[in-house]
Amino acid sequence: MGVIQFKGVNKIFGPRETGFQALQDINMEIRDKEFVAIVGPSGCGKTTCLRMVAGFEPATDGVVTVDGTPIKRPGPDRAVVFQQFALFPWKSVYDNIDMGLRNLNVSRSERESRIADILNLMNLTQYAKHFPHQLSGGMQQRVAIARAYVLDPDVLLMDEPFGALDAQTRVVMQEELVRLARKNPRTVLFITHAVEEAVYLADRVAIMTRAPGRIKEVLDIASIRNAEDWDSHEKIEDVMDLESFVHLRTHIWRSLREEKAAQHA
Numbered sequence: 001m002g003v004i005q006f007k008g009v010n011k012i013f014g015p016r017e018t019g020f021q022a023l024q025d026i027n028m029e030i031r032d033k034e035f036v037a038i039v040g041p042s043g044c045g046k047t048t049c050l051r052m053v054a055g056f057e058p059a060t061d062g063v064v065t066v067d068g069t070p071i072k073r074p075g076p077d078r079a080v081v082f083q084q085f086a087l088f089p090w091k092s093v094y095d096n097i098d099m100g101l102r103n104l105n106v107s108r109s110e111r112e113s114r115i116a117d118i119l120n121l122m123n124l125t126q127y128a129k130h131f132p133h134q135l136s137g138g139m140q141q142r143v144a145i146a147r148a149y150v151l152d153p154d155v156l157l158m159d160e161p162f163g164a165l166d167a168q169t170r171v172v173m174q175e176e177l178v179r180l181a182r183k184n185p186r187t188v189l190f191i192t193h194a195v196e197e198a199v200y201l202a203d204r205v206a207i208m209t210r211a212p213g214r215i216k217e218v219l220d221i222a223s224i225r226n227a228e229d230w231d232s233h234e235k236i237e238d239v240m241d242l243e244s245f246v247h248l249r250t251h252i253w254r255s256l257r258e259e260k261a262a263q264h265a
Contacts, residue, residue, distance in 0.1 A: 001067045002154030003030065004029070004155060005063075006052075006062070007027060009027075009061065009063070010024055023045040023213045025062075025214060026214065026215060034187060034203050037191075037201060037202035037205050038198075038206045039205060044209065044211055046208060050157050053155065080158075081144050082159050087140055087144060089132050090131075091131070097115050097146050097147045104151070114150050118146045118150045119146065121149075121183065122142050122176075136169070137164060141173060149186075154186070156189075157189050158191065163193070178200075195253055199221060203220075204219060204220055207252060219251070224248065
């Protein structure tokens with residue numbers, strides 16, 4: 001199970017009375033194997049939310065839980081994929097993916113089986129002996145995602161994982177992530193600045209206000225996707241042309257524009 005809950009969460013950096021309040025009264029549940037994207041203005045606390053679930057950052061008030069257990073520290077039930085690929089340049093693709101399993105003391109035979117499966121799933125088998133510098137940015141991020149998935153986490157945390165990629169590679173990786181999520185579903189918390197990416201990937205999209213960040217609105221994308229059978233369209237550009245997609249994208253952009261305007265008022 002991988003149910004994430006934010007209950008009355010506030011985050012203040014620095015002294016309570018004089019510090020910077022990044023988050024205010026965050027209440028949200030992400031259901032097991034649900035893909036939720038968070039969008040919002042720069043500095044609204046999106047990444048801070050993710051870091052709390054990862055166990056990197058404590059809440060000032062309130063509690064963040066996974067399956068009802070308060071998060072105190074990082075754990076193997078949660079894997080993180082960052083914008084920067086964070087691969088070990090001196091290790092091969094295989095050994096990069098193997099690192100986390102070794103740290104968990106997984107047996108050699110089990111490691112070999114799981115790595116073979118994830119290499120095949122991510123279309124990386126032929127690159128197993130390559131080093132990061134021999135791969136494109138998209139391929140390196142594919143390795144980073146494989147390294148997270150091979151740990152078999154309940155929760156996958158993705159902090160703008162495609163932000164450093166060029167536009168064409170980014171689209172390919174979005175399609176790849178959709179394919180992977182269908183074959184091997186996980187609870188996913190996905191942080192992004194790209195509205196189209198959020199609508200295309202997520203079951204629900206949470207829109208945050210300017211700092212101090214609050215949950216302004218949560219949109220149910222999955223019900224619209226299922227009702228209009230977005231999955232029958234093979235390419236992302238075909239989905240983006242749909243009237244329902246355009247409506248959702250426009251709604252989110254307008255909401256973010258309101259926050260941006262208020263931020264500078």
